[in-house]
Amino acid sequence: MVSEHTTNAAEDVEMSQYVADRSRVNEEKIKQDNEIISQFGDYSYGWHDSDAAGEAARKGIDENVVRAISADKHEPQWMLDMRLRGYKAFVEKPMPSWGVDLSGFNADDFKYYVKPLKEQAKRWEDLPDDIRNTYDKLGIPEAEKKRLVSGVAAQYESEVIYNSIRDDLKKQGVIFVDTDTAVREYPDLVRKYFGKVVSPEDNKFGALNTAAWSGGSFVYVPKGVHVDIPLQAYFRINTPNMGQFERTLIIADEGSYVHYVEGCTAPIYSTDSLHAAIVEIVVEKHARVRYTTVQNWSNNVYNLVTQRAYVREGGTMEWVDGNIGSKATMKYPACILAEPYAKASTMSLGFAGKGQYQDTGAKMIHLAPHTSSTIVAKSISRGGGRSAYRGLVKIVDGAEGSSSSVVCDALLVDDFSRSDTYPHVDVREDDVSMAHEATVSKVSEDQLFYLMSRGLEEKEAMGMIVRGFVEPISRELPMEYALELNRLVELQMEGSVG
Amino acid sequence: MQHTLEIKDLYASVETKEGRKQILKGVNLTVHSGETHAIMGPNGSGKSTLAYTLAGHPKYEVDSGQALLDGVDILQQTPDERAKEGLFLAMQYPVEVPGVSMTNFLRTAKTEIDGKAPSVRTWTKDLNEAMKRLRMDPKFAMRSVNEGFSGGEKKRAEVLQLELLKPKFAILDETDSGLDVDALRIVSEGVNRAKENTDLGILMVTHYTRILKYIKPDIVHVFADGHFVKTGGPELADELEENGYDEYLPEGSTESALA
Numbered sequence: 001m002v003s004e005h006t007t008n009a010a011e012d013v014e015m016s017q018y019v020a021d022r023s024r025v026n027e028e029k030i031k032q033d034n035e036i037i038s039q040f041g042d043y044s045y046g047w048h049d050s051d052a053a054g055e056a057a058r059k060g061i062d063e064n065v066v067r068a069i070s071a072d073k074h075e076p077q078w079m080l081d082m083r084l085r086g087y088k089a090f091v092e093k094p095m096p097s098w099g100v101d102l103s104g105f106n107a108d109d110f111k112y113y114v115k116p117l118k119e120q121a122k123r124w125e126d127l128p129d130d131i132r133n134t135y136d137k138l139g140i141p142e143a144e145k146k147r148l149v150s151g152v153a154a155q156y157e158s159e160v161i162y163n164s165i166r167d168d169l170k171k172q173g174v175i176f177v178d179t180d181t182a183v184r185e186y187p188d189l190v191r192k193y194f195g196k197v198v199s200p201e202d203n204k205f206g207a208l209n210t211a212a213w214s215g216g217s218f219v220y221v222p223k224g225v226h227v228d229i230p231l232q233a234y235f236r237i238n239t240p241n242m243g244q245f246e247r248t249l250i251i252a253d254e255g256s257y258v259h260y261v262e263g264c265t266a267p268i269y270s271t272d273s274l275h276a277a278i279v280e281i282v283v284e285k286h287a288r289v290r291y292t293t294v295q296n297w298s299n300n301v302y303n304l305v306t307q308r309a310y311v312r313e314g315g316t317m318e319w320v321d322g323n324i325g326s327k328a329t330m331k332y333p334a335c336i337l338a339e340p341y342a343k344a345s346t347m348s349l350g351f352a353g354k355g356q357y358q359d360t361g362a363k364m365i366h367l368a369p370h371t372s373s374t375i376v377a378k379s380i381s382r383g384g385g386r387s388a389y390r391g392l393v394k395i396v397d398g399a400e401g402s403s404s405s406v407v408c409d410a411l412l413v414d415d416f417s418r419s420d421t422y423p424h425v426d427v428r429e430d431d432v433s434m435a436h437e438a439t440v441s442k443v444s445e446d447q448l449f450y451l452m453s454r455g456l457e458e459k460e461a462m463g464m465i466v467r468g469f470v471e472p473i474s475r476e477l478p479m480e481y482a483l484e485l486n487r488l489v490e491l492q493m494e495g496s497v498g
Numbered sequence: 499m500q501h502t503l504e505i506k507d508l509y510a511s512v513e514t515k516e517g518r519k520q521i522l523k524g525v526n527l528t529v530h531s532g533e534t535h536a537i538m539g540p541n542g543s544g545k546s547t548l549a550y551t552l553a554g555h556p557k558y559e560v561d562s563g564q565a566l567l568d569g570v571d572i573l574q575q576t577p578d579e580r581a582k583e584g585l586f587l588a589m590q591y592p593v594e595v596p597g598v599s600m601t602n603f604l605r606t607a608k609t610e611i612d613g614k615a616p617s618v619r620t621w622t623k624d625l626n627e628a629m630k631r632l633r634m635d636p637k638f639a640m641r642s643v644n645e646g647f648s649g650g651e652k653k654r655a656e657v658l659q660l661e662l663l664k665p666k667f668a669i670l671d672e673t674d675s676g677l678d679v680d681a682l683r684i685v686s687e688g689v690n691r692a693k694e695n696t697d698l699g700i701l702m703v704t705h706y707t708r709i710l711k712y713i714k715p716d717i718v719h720v721f722a723d724g725h726f727v728k729t730g731g732p733e734l735a736d737e738l739e740e741n742g743y744d745e746y747l748p749e750g751s752t753e754s755a756l757a
């Protein structure tokens with residue numbers, strides 16, 4: 001029952017400020033909902049383009065494949081060494097015995113490097129028609145034209161095929177390029193940070209990424225520069241059995257601010273694809289970074305992602321993480337609060353529909369005094385889907401005056417779906433404040449009846465309840481993404497009422 | 499325009515742990531536009547079951563009978579269809595819907611009931627004025643539906659919906675319960691306004707007589723053991739005030755209704 005729903009601290013933040021935005025979103029929604037729903041089928045990104053590069057690519061990985069990727073990119077020796085370290089760790093580490101079901105996972109089933117174009121396009125018009133069409137359908141060039149974003153990166157298979165940034169930001173010294181380009185053009189900066197937040201030996205799929213990485217974004221925001229409008233990255237898998245291993249590194253120098261938003265989609269295939277990314281973020285003193293994901297992979301994609309931020313004194317890191325798609329997701333955005341007064345929050349939403357397992361959560365590691373963290377994790381399960389919150393809050397001895405708050409809310413839409421909570425807390429300091437709340441609720445007959453007795457059809461009533469449940473997350477998104485998230489949730493809910 | 503709600507020989511049951519139990523046992527009632535009927539009775543007599551059965555709560559199953567709203571049997575309809583037909587139920591325990599703002603909810607409901615979105619300008623004005631009349635803080639519209647509302651706020655929110663959605667018939671299920679005197683007066687004024695403005699027909703389900711001081715009934719019914727046992731004018735309420743429901747209770751029952 002939703003009467004068990006408890007308000008959380010994050011919901012109280014900036015009430016008045018978001019209210020105006022929210023009502024705009026809602027107004028928009030009412031207008032657009034029916035139109036949108038009738039437009040799309042169950043999964044609206046399931047098309048695929050013609051595929052010469054994908055067909056030519058070989059499957060499987062070994063040391064020669066790793067060396068070949070590095071050679072093709074003309075990388076320096078240190079990067080090849082790092083890849084080989086990653087490969088070694090990948091081979092040596094066992095498969096995780098917890099989390100999603102990986103029994104059907106075979107690393108030799110995937111293509112590790114698919115290069116769709118010889119070189120990055122300078123303009124959208126320069127892309128081959130079918131790739132261009134894909135991005136048009138996703139609305140990416142349109143968003144850029146309307147200046148809803150201040151920079152765009154579009155990754156297709158293994159490569160970033162288009163990357164741009166507003167001139168004024170470039171002039172202020174903001175760097176936003178694909179990571180391959182960054183290795184060539186900013187070798188010192190990349191070498192200083194690459195693999196420092198997530199080491200090659202960190203975890204099995206992180207190690208695989210280190211071995212096979214290609215593409216992803218490199219962002220550097222100089223001291224004091226505020227990037228007012230988000231940078232957007234869009235990740236698209238096209239070929240069957242693709243393994244996409246983008247590698248993103250964001251460095252926010254002292255007092256700077258940037259918001260990076262990523263979206264992900266893929267065609268529907270009967271065989272599995274793999275997305276194993278690493279995102280490393282360094283938040284320097286008093287800087288603030290927000291990293292937003294609206295993940296909508298098709299239901300044949302393993303999404304096994306490592307995201308971690310290192311936060312220095314007075315810095316703020318915010319993960320906003322919407323996991324709607326994929327076959328199985330394991331993803332626990334982490335923050336290392338390394339210096340005093342560092343702050344972090346993770347707001348995540350997992351939606352597990354039929355055949356999906358969303359194993360998501362957050363990790364907060366408090367290493368310094370007066371650090372604070374907030375985790376708000378929401379999940380929805382329906383159609384037999386399974387979602388889990390898996391989190392770690394660690395406060396070391398000496399991190400006095402630190403605080404952490406964790407709120408997990410799970411919503412079950414029917415009687416045969418599942419939700420689990422695995423909260424781990426490891427506190428070695430007395431002078432801290434820790435709060436943890438977890439609720440599991442069901443969409444109740446009474447809620448549906450209440451809304452229906454006010455004229456809403458059952459489907460609409462169900463949609464309203466679920467949208468309300470995700471509202472604390474969707475309100476954190478830029479408006480277009482809030483609409484997108486609502487729409488995706490709505491699509492996921494299709495067929496949920498009989 | 500004159501509307502009629504005609505309940506004919508209604509029997510309805512509910513599933514309980516002990517099995518299926520019939521609660522409504524032959525209810526007959528006719529309500530016209532502009533009439534206010536008080537439905538009074540002891541606890542457990544089935545008053546609320548009647549209210550929820552008419553509105554279509556899935557917990558209650560109709561065994562036989564009809565409820566004709568201008569000739570259409572609403573018992574064959576889903577709750578939203580009944581609402582669109584012009585029936586409104588002000589609930590005793592309105593349900594919380596976290597994350598859905600009152601303003602979004604009200605506007606969606608209004609759009610559904612009317613079959614078209616209200617014009618933005620009139621709607622905002624109507625909403626603000628209705629809230630003001632019910633002494634509701636404007637911030638109220640931004641709060642989640644019923645979430646964290648006090649008892650009085652919930653009842654006001656129900657009457658706010660009644661005023662905005664403009665149904666033909668309203669069932670008020672124990673709308674007076676849990677209200678202090680001031681709140682009772684404000685809520686009652688709202689109901690009376692709705693009646694005045696839209697010639698609303700009212701079925702007021704209540705255990706106590708005190709709300710009848712504010713909302714004057716034309717007809718008073720006593721409901722006991724699943725059906726109406728007595729019908730009279732306003733004077734019947736005074737009689738109940740005096741004597742309680744004792745004479746309508748089954749043998750051996752010790753309830754003192756007006757305690």
